[in-house]
Amino acid sequence: EVQLVQSGAEVKKPGESLKISCKGSGYSFSTNWIGWVRQMPGKGLEWMGIIYPDDSDTRYSPSFQGQVTISADKSISTAYLEWSSLKASDTAMYYCARLPATPATGWFDPWGQGALVTVSS
Amino acid sequence: QSVLTQPPSVSGAPGQRVTISCTGSSSNIGAGYDVHWYQQLPGTAPKVLIYGNRNRPSGVPDRFSGSRSGTSASLAITGLQAEDEADYYCQSYDRSLSGSVFGGGTKLTVL
Numbered sequence: 001e002v003q004l005v006q007s008g009a010e011v012k013k014p015g016e017s018l019k020i021s022c023k024g025s026g027y028s029f030s031t032n033w034i035g036w037v038r039q040m041p042g043k044g045l046e047w048m049g050i051i052y053p054d055d056s057d058t059r060y061s062p063s064f065q066g067q068v069t070i071s072a073d074k075s076i077s078t079a080y081l082e083w084s085s086l087k088a089s090d091t092a093m094y095y096c097a098r099l100p101a102t103p104a105t106g107w108f109d110p111w112g113q114g115a116l117v118t119v120s121s
Numbered sequence: 122q123s124v125l126t127q128p129p130s131v132s133g134a135p136g137q138r139v140t141i142s143c144t145g146s147s148s149n150i151g152a153g154y155d156v157h158w159y160q161q162l163p164g165t166a167p168k169v170l171i172y173g174n175r176n177r178p179s180g181v182p183d184r185f186s187g188s189r190s191g192t193s194a195s196l197a198i199t200g201l202q203a204e205d206e207a208d209y210y211c212q213s214y215d216r217s218l219s220g221s222v223f224g225g226g227t228k229l230t231v232l
Contacts, residue, residue, distance in 0.1 A: 035221075037167075037223075044123070044208075044210065044223060044224075044225050044226040045159075045161075045167065045210050045212075045223040045226065046223065047212070047220060047221045047222055047223055049220070050220075050221075059219065059220055060220070061218065061220050062218060062220075095166055095167070103214065103220070103221070104154060104214045105154070105155050105173070105214070106221075107155075107157035107169050107172040107173070107212065108157075108159070108167070108169065108212070109168075109169040109172070109178065110168070111166040111167055111168065112166065113166055114166050
């Protein structure tokens with residue numbers, strides 16, 4: 001079974017750093033793109049960016065370029081989403097998901113269970 | 122303002138047919154990029170409902186169907202059931218953004 005398991009909920013203060021994870025299993029992790037999607041409270045889905053674990057080729061949405069860092073460690077089948085200085089506006093649910101095709105044609109399947117990040121002083 | 126435009130809400134009675142539109146532009150749907158649809162039940166992660174414009178993953182009932190024409194796409198749900206009440210999102214690639222985009226989402230209410 002193809003599965004993505006994300007790290008747990010986090011509560012952080014503004015200005016703190018954070019790195020959340022997404023571990024894949026049941027498929028060739030290295031040769032499938034993995035993406036991150038943000039969902040702010042009560043809002044829709046936002047495509048943040050994707051990474052190809054085999055060579056770490058990374059693409060960001062212009063809205064998130066410079067705001068977050070996406071990385072992956074193919075040796076442990078894990079992708080990461082990282083912030084160096086959190087803001088209250090980063091409070092959201094973050095999902096990782098696999099792209100079983102190319103970035104231009106691919107859809108997200110499956111999705112991780114989501115990681116709730118709360119940033120509050 | 123999302124690059125892909127969906128109606129904020131649609132509704133229908135059990136057994137009826139509803140459609141959800143997804144309107145894009147010449148840099149995404151109109152450029153020939155595939156459209157995918159997701160269902161998000163309350164409190165859960167999204168799941169793919171339709172991929173590649175009209176393909177259903179195994180396990181998705183054939184009550185759900187997708188189509189694409191010009192700069193738009195549509196998701197149709199026939200034989201509406203209470204369990205279909207959820208948020209629905211379209212997704213496509215946008216060449217001017219060099220990345221994918223989601224529609225703003227549509228809340229389906231089963232009356």
